[in-house]
Amino acid sequence: MSILIKNGRIVDPANKVDGLLDILIEGNKISKVAKNIKAHAHSIIDATNKIVVPGLIDMHVHLRQPGREDKETVATATAAAAKGGVTTVLAMPNTNPAMDCAESIDLLKGIINKNALVNVLICGTITKNRLGKELSEIGALKKNGAYAISDDGCSIDSDELMLEALKKAKQAGILTICHCEDKRLSGKGVINLGFNSTRLGLRGISNESEYKRVGRDIELAEKSGAAVHIAHISCRESVEIIAKAKKKGVKVTCETAPHYFALTEDELLGYDTNMKMNPPLRSKEDLALIKQGLKDGTIDAIASDHAPHTENEKDIEFERAEFGVIGLETELAASITELINSKLLDWGKLVEKLSFNPARILSIDKGTLSEGKIADIVVISCEEEWKVRKSGLVSKSRNCAFLGRTLKGVVDYTICNGTVVYSAY
Amino acid sequence: MLWTKKDLLGLEYLTQGEIELILETAASFKEVSTREIKKVPALRGKTAVNLFYEPSTRTRVSFEVAAKRLSADVINIATETSSVRKGETLIDTGKNIQALKADIIIMRHNCSGAANMLARALDISVVNAGDGWHEHPTQALLDIFTLKEKLGKIKGLNVAIVGDIAHSRVARSNIWGLTKLGANVTLCAPKMLLPVEIEKTGVKISSNIDEALRNADAVNVLRMQFERDEGAAFPEQLDYYQRFGITEERLAKAKKDIIVMHPGPINRGVEMSSEVADGSNSVILEQVTNGIAVRMAVLFLVAQARETKT
Secondary structure: OEEEEEEEEEEEHHOOOOEEEEEEEEEOOOEEOOOOOOOOOEEEEEOOOOOOEEOOOEEEEOOOOOOOOOOOOOOHHHHHHHOOOEEEEEEEOOOOOOOOOOOHHHHHHHHHHHHOOOOEEEEEEEEHHHOOOOOOOOOHHOOEEEEEEEOOOOOOOHHHHHHHHHHHHHOOEEEEEEEEOHHHHHHOOEEEEEEEHHHOOOOOOOOOHHHHHHHHHHHHHHHOOOOOOOOOOOOHHHHHHHHHHHHOOOEEEEEEOHHHHHHOHHHHOOOOHHHHOOOOOHHHHHHHHHHHHHHHOOOEEOOEOOOOHHHHHOOOOOOOOOOOEEEEOOOHHHHHHHOOOOOOOHHOOOOOHHHHHHHHOOOOOOOOOOOOOOOOOOOOOEEEEEEHHHHHOOOOOOOOOOOOOOOEEEEOOOOOEEEEEEEEO | OOOOOEEEEOHHHHHHHHHHHHHHHHHHHHHHHHOOOOOOOOOOOOOOEEOOOOOOOOHHHHHHHHHOOOOOOEEEEEEEOOOHOOOOOOHHHHHHHHHHOEEEEEEEOOOOOHHHHHHHHHOEEEEEEEEEOOEEEHHHHHHHHHHHHHOOOOOOOEEEEEEOOOOOHHHHHHHHHHHHOOOOEEOOOHHHOOOHHHHHHOOOOEEHHHHHHHOOOEEEOOOHHHHHOOOOOOOOOOHHHHHHOOOHHHHOOOOOOHHHHHOOOEEEEOOOOHHHHHHEEHHOOOOOOOOHHHHHHHHHHHHHHHHHHO
């Protein structure tokens, strides 16, 4: 099989390319990137007036399988990913069973082999069952194909245990992803601590509960020499702490999610549970610094923190509703709408955050459109607007923070491993 | 001024004009309770459902009396014995009540925002009878009604609110209502009982009770809501009483005619002395009486808003 993508604007920051070129895909690989390729391809994609970029790599996705197939499955999540232009996801390990041993990973691998529409990489846990008590066999997780470890949803309270984990991770050559939250500080909080939590009569979650743990994890990364990646940063102090650490040469990278640069705590004033996530939507000042961090490179990656929940877990009293929102289908459009439209980032920089940097952080040979590489490619109509509607979502769950909003940027084709896995036509 | 809202969820959501309309309507309904036959046909043929997820006697009975004096039929649902015990969601419960062709749900709930959520899901009226720490609009309205009745106006009055502001929906509703009507509000509480950034509502903060009372025309004394925040830090009761309790000695240093209010139930000897509660400055029982008129006004207005819409 061969596919020829004609006349698109190719944005490939890894190769410093931004221009009108054709791409020829033969088998599962990119065989040629050049002007006016003349070849007899099985199919031709006319990408005139469209943008062609490496497939998105989303480092933070909850597939919910195994264990909560009522919320999402590998099949539905990867279909949602394909629709959103995401060709690789890192599956968070808070499944049931948790990804804390070789057997669990094999179980998930079996499901992925059968059902996944895009590439799924597995993240193992740092501690057994993510309880923060006893380390998983980190070396074995790596050997069985885990690309990172994380106790996502929880942070390890014990400094000693976290340090030991980082040393083991360094030994095994695996990345540690940190969910930074001191639950002694965030407690039973449900939204950002501030005037809004006061007027809504809801318990607040302080910035401090996040950034103190960011600071600690960076300190331990420095001590151990291990690489850490800070997940879903939401507040200004986290950006500042990470910027300082990077300057100092600590091996730290980080991600934020579209909702932290697109939405603020003011969305909560109607008690909309689709705006409830952890960390919470923060203040305008926080949002401004998250954007600044994206611009100046402090924030390496954009990840969705796709967290599906059923309607009966969301359509209830605010404080009882689950934390989390889905994002695979909206992250690209939300990024275009908020970052490209406002000229905060150019396309090259955006592709770095959505594809090239995640590949680099996860040490995978992706995120570029180099000849000879596996063909994971997205074709985008970047000026086209669409309204986010429940009925249009492919994910099994509907808890999207962008429902009702008009976003810019529609995925026309998603090609994964040389095959069209999504087409808008 | 025309009332157009099908629900009453909180005073934050009302304009000054809407609050004044409720107060005026309440004033005209107050007389009904003094008649020999304490009933008008304003809501005849309407059904009001008291849906209380938290124990309450005073508010529930007050709403029931108010609805009955307007000739509405009243149904009380005690959640301990209903389908709620079997795990029915709030919205399902609400939709079932709506399917029974009830007109108004009066709800007390322990979760902040529960009334907002229910109101969004239903076409019938929802009156918030207290949700979590969020709002208790009819309590604040009756407090303000009582103040206005006593002092003739709200604008320019100095009102102190003392006690557990953090966990108090009564405080929040009073703050919104009083500031919208132009009163100067001072909050007085130990720091641990003040919610963050509350000064953004336009209130002043004082940690000294004598200072807070000095120029006050009225003081609204709140209950310590120990039951609302398990595990949170509360001041020692005796220590609190010594620092913030309203006593005759403290009142002696305040304006002579200072009005003392309390939403009840009182913890005598914790937030105020028995002498003050029963003393000549206290309007606590008048508040209870006025609660009926205010709730009659609210039920009447929300029912009318639905009627004019359909």
